[in-house]
Amino acid sequence: MIPLEDILQKAAADAHALSLEELERILSADEKDAERIFAAAYSLKVRCCGRKVAFRGLIEAGNVCVKDCLYCGIRRSNGKVARYRMDVEEIVRTAEVAHRLGYGSIVIQSGEIESAANSDFIEEVLLALRPLDLGITLSLGEQTEDVFRRWKDAGASRYLLRIETSSPRLYSALHPADHSWRRRVECLHALRRCGYQVGTGVMCALPGQTMADLARDVAFYAEVDADMIGMGPYIPHPDTPLGKDIVLDAADKARRLFLALKLIAATRLYLHDVNIAASTALQALAEDGRERGILAGANVIMPNVTDTCHRAEYALYAGKPGFDETAAAPRLAESLRAIGEEMEEGRGDSRHWANNVQNVESQGRR
Numbered sequence: 001m002i003p004l005e006d007i008l009q010k011a012a013a014d015a016h017a018l019s020l021e022e023l024e025r026i027l028s029a030d031e032k033d034a035e036r037i038f039a040a041a042y043s044l045k046v047r048c049c050g051r052k053v054a055f056r057g058l059i060e061a062g063n064v065c066v067k068d069c070l071y072c073g074i075r076r077s078n079g080k081v082a083r084y085r086m087d088v089e090e091i092v093r094t095a096e097v098a099h100r101l102g103y104g105s106i107v108i109q110s111g112e113i114e115s116a117a118n119s120d121f122i123e124e125v126l127l128a129l130r131p132l133d134l135g136i137t138l139s140l141g142e143q144t145e146d147v148f149r150r151w152k153d154a155g156a157s158r159y160l161l162r163i164e165t166s167s168p169r170l171y172s173a174l175h176p177a178d179h180s181w182r183r184r185v186e187c188l189h190a191l192r193r194c195g196y197q198v199g200t201g202v203m204c205a206l207p208g209q210t211m212a213d214l215a216r217d218v219a220f221y222a223e224v225d226a227d228m229i230g231m232g233p234y235i236p237h238p239d240t241p242l243g244k245d246i247v248l249d250a251a252d253k254a255r256r257l258f259l260a261l262k263l264i265a266a267t268r269l270y271l272h273d274v275n276i277a278a279s280t281a282l283q284a285l286a287e288d289g290r291e292r293g294i295l296a297g298a299n300v301i302m303p304n305v306t307d308t309c310h311r312a313e314y315a316l317y318a319g320k321p322g323f324d325e326t327a328a329a330p331r332l333a334e335s336l337r338a339i340g341e342e343m344e345e346g347r348g349d350s351r352h353w354a355n356n357v358q359n360v361e362s363q364g365r366r
């Protein structure tokens with residue numbers, strides 16, 4: 001068997017250098033090997049992104065959702081959640097909070113709604129946000145290419161649409177029959193055609209998921225040429241078909257966090273210059289989960305700027321942090337300084353995307 005050190009060296013030298021078997025080996029590593037893997041991924045993160053973390057203020061703009069994903073707390077069939085939707089003013093007010101905190105970008109996320117009225121509404125929101133001059137990421141589910149294009153024209157520059165799993169088989173086990181893995185992939189291609197920085201990602205520790213599935217997830221990111229990756233551990237929600245009767249004990253939580261960190265490291269080692277988020281779900285499993293995500297190769301944190309009055313209603317999973325991150329912002333900055341990192345100024349565009357744009361331009365000049 002090739003020594004781990006050789007695999008890590010090969011990965012650091014070139015993007016896309018590892019085979020599926022080598023990715024699997026990274027994902028299956030024990031604690032001792034994982035320390036070396038995290039160190040290699042972190043030094044690559046520092047090489048690609050510096051000792052900087054890009055912040056995006058996360059706005060959970062509404063929990064009305066047409067989807068019925070078997071794992072998600074805001075699925076359509078969960079009658080226990082009170083549904084809400086922010087209006088334009090509330091979204092702008094929340095974006096101003098992010099702006100005041102010095103975050104160069106925001107993410108507007110909500111359950112999926114596909115309607116002409118909602119498309120108009122989001123367009124109105126984007127136009128109202130223009131004076132703040134923030135980088136805007138949308139995370140609003142599957143839409144038609146026309147709608148993606150309108151929102152891009154109105155001022156959005158990035159779009160997050162997790163594929164959830166790159167395995168069509170596993171996807172169909174986790175979703176009702178009318179949810180289409182193929183359409184999601186097509187949406188990712190449509191987003192690219194519209195000129196967005198494209199973000200995708202998966203959950204790990206899903207029931208029925210293998211290490212080979214996760215290795216293929218990482219390869220999938222390269223296949224769709226993703227600019228940004230957001231991943232996190234699956235955390236059961238009691239009011240969902242997949243999560244009912246499941247309560248995680250401390251050992252389960254630690255295992256999920258460990259796997260999620262290895263997945264971040266494998267993704268950095270395979271893709272190099274993309275933006276990778278240390279997701280909120282990491283923080284749900286351990287107080288310092290996001291900092292550990294950075295040390296495993298992530299370079300983006302998305303502090304939740306949503307007013308705490310909506311938090312209980314945006315519980316995608318059990319134990320989702322509901323505290324006031326705006327008040328805690330100085331503490332987060334402090335804990336990043338403690339690991340030698342600081343907040344990146346500006347919008348924190350994906351370097352992968354910027355490098356691609358430069359290549360296309362220089363080819364055009366030739």
Ligand code: 5AD
Nearest residue numbers: 071072073162233234235237316317
């Ligand atoms: N555990 C972890 N992540 C979840 N998501 C939805 N439900 C859960 C859960 N139970 C994630 C999905 C989705 C993102 C917004 O939240 O990956 O894309």
